[in-house]
Amino acid sequence: MRAAWVLLPALAALSAYYVYLPLPGAVSDPWKLMLLDATFRAAQQMGHLIHYLRFSHHLIVLNYLISTFDLYQLESVSSEDIKVTDAVFDGVEVRVFEPPARGDESLKRGVVYIHGGGWALASARTSLYINLCRIMADSLNAVVVSIEYRLIPKACFPEQYHDALRATKHFLQPDVLAEYSVDPSRIAISGDSAGGNLAAAVCQQLSKEEDLTVRPKLQALIYPVLQAFDFNTPSYQQNRNMPVLPRHVMINYWLYYFNGNHDLAHALLINNHTALDVGQALSFRGRLNWTSLLPPSFKKDYKPVVQTTGTAEIIQKMPALLDVRAVPLLADNETLQLQPKTYVLTCENDVLRDDGAMYAKRLENAGVDVTLDHFHNCFHGCMIFTLWPTDFSAAFQTRSSYIKWLDENL
Ligand SMILES: *[C@@H]1O[C@H](CO)[C@@H](O)[C@H](O)[C@H]1NC(C)=O
Ligand SMILES: *[C@@H]1O[C@H](CO)[C@@H](O)[C@H](O)[C@H]1NC(C)=O
Ligand SMILES: *[C@@H]1O[C@H](CO)[C@@H](O)[C@H](O)[C@H]1NC(C)=O
Numbered sequence: 001m002r003a004a005w006v007l008l009p010a011l012a013a014l015s016a017y018y019v020y021l022p023l024p025g026a027v028s029d030p031w032k033l034m035l036l037d038a039t040f041r042a043a044q045q046m047g048h049l050i051h052y053l054r055f056s057h058h059l060i061v062l063n064y065l066i067s068t069f070d071l072y073q074l075e076s077v078s079s080e081d082i083k084v085t086d087a088v089f090d091g092v093e094v095r096v097f098e099p100p101a102r103g104d105e106s107l108k109r110g111v112v113y114i115h116g117g118g119w120a121l122a123s124a125r126t127s128l129y130i131n132l133c134r135i136m137a138d139s140l141n142a143v144v145v146s147i148e149y150r151l152i153p154k155a156c157f158p159e160q161y162h163d164a165l166r167a168t169k170h171f172l173q174p175d176v177l178a179e180y181s182v183d184p185s186r187i188a189i190s191g192d193s194a195g196g197n198l199a200a201a202v203c204q205q206l207s208k209e210e211d212l213t214v215r216p217k218l219q220a221l222i223y224p225v226l227q228a229f230d231f232n233t234p235s236y237q238q239n240r241n242m243p244v245l246p247r248h249v250m251i252n253y254w255l256y257y258f259n260g261n262h263d264l265a266h267a268l269l270i271n272n273h274t275a276l277d278v279g280q281a282l283s284f285r286g287r288l289n290w291t292s293l294l295p296p297s298f299k300k301d302y303k304p305v306v307q308t309t310g311t312a313e314i315i316q317k318m319p320a321l322l323d324v325r326a327v328p329l330l331a332d333n334e335t336l337q338l339q340p341k342t343y344v345l346t347c348e349n350d351v352l353r354d355d356g357a358m359y360a361k362r363l364e365n366a367g368v369d370v371t372l373d374h375f376h377n378c379f380h381g382c383m384i385f386t387l388w389p390t391d392f393s394a395a396f397q398t399r400s401s402y403i404k405w406l407d408e409n410l
Pocket of ligand 1: 119285289291292
């Protein structure tokens with residue numbers, strides 16, 4: 001009994017220590033975010049332990065936990081309003097959300113949606129994404145195709161990209177669009193985080209293919225990850241410890257995506273891979289010069305981190321670091337000019353804020369019509385967290401702004 005009086009406060013203090021994180025004052029629902037982050041960290045640590053014991057890959061464990069603790073299991077719930085079917089588009093699994101026919105208006109809009117999760121986590125079957133796709137299908141009267149691309153560790157770059165491209169190209173065929181009653185002139189490609197990366201890369205590739213008869217009207221990128229050249233942009237510096245995506249975790253996802261050696265993580269973190277003496281990187285430097293691409297409110301007092309001497313072998317071992325199919329921000333001006341009207345959503349409390357903001361600026365410089373929708377009080381990944389107990393006001397705020405833009409522009 002006595003022991004309990006000592007143990008309980010000690011446990012409480014320990015849990016508080018585990019959960020508590022200093023967060024910037026402007027983040028909405030800070031306590032909820034700390035709890036979400038602590039849960040996510042605990043799941044990651046359990047994954048690492050199981051990985052260490054060599055039972056399974058930690059990302060497989062994490063994904064297993066995500067699907068097992070998916071409280072809603074929306075997968076098995078059919079809705080009266082939206083028809084949900086699974087299909088295979090050119091060998092790639094997809095989940096299709098179709099709104100019912102409405103009166104005489106026969107053709108619908110179309111949205112290709114690519115979910116996020118570091119090319120490793122979540123699924124088109126995760127309730128949070130099913131919920132998002134349903135709401136989009138319903139509020140936009142759109143057929144939403146959610147791509148179930150293969151994930152790390154089963155697949156790495158360029159497999160995820162190829163899956164996303166193949167499924168999208170299959171959908172864009174006139175006879176397939178006709179089958180789903182989709183208007184070929186009203187199609188958007190969209191995705192969040194790593195899905196935003198794939199969406200941007202797919203859009204670039206489609207714009208370069210001359211024999212396509214149907215092209216997307218829009219792209220909408222939600223806090224996309226777009227470059228692995230500079231891990232010291234102002235947002236990477238400012239948010240390096242921010243939940244749910246601290247800088248070292250993002251670097252690890254890149255290393256997994258490229259099937260790279262994790263011993264290189266620190267070299268990447270200090271930009272050794274793109275030092276001034278690394279010849280292959282030089283010509284790309286001007287394409288993501290944040291001192292000219294970002295507004296002063298983003299740059300604040302942060303200084304560029306540019307090494308004079310670095311490690312040239314990193315890019316030799318991982319040439320994908322400079323491959324535009326993985327890092328769409330490094331595309332040339334000619335490709336950028338061909339991009340459709342673009343929406344980019346960014347969050348202030350996100351290492352990837354500047355990836356999105358720099359892409360928006362480069363597209364704008366290339367003459368593309370761009371909307372940069374920036375949220376001061378939001379964090380990376382927030383838009384999908386609309387279901388209790390992980391329901392954040394940031395989610396509703398960003399989601400309604402995103403859907404509103406699509407509604408007005410698609
Ligand atoms: C980046 O932009 C700044 C400001 O426009 C300029 O002074 C600098 O030379 C540029 N650096 C590179 C590598 O292009
Ligand atoms: C970065 O590169 C320099 C020069 O090659 C090297 O001395 C240093 O050890 C590297 N740092 C890391 C963390 O790899
Ligand atoms: C690409 O566009 C930017 C902005 O308009 C311009 O500063 C740069 O010189 C262009 N690069 C090339 C290679 O044309």
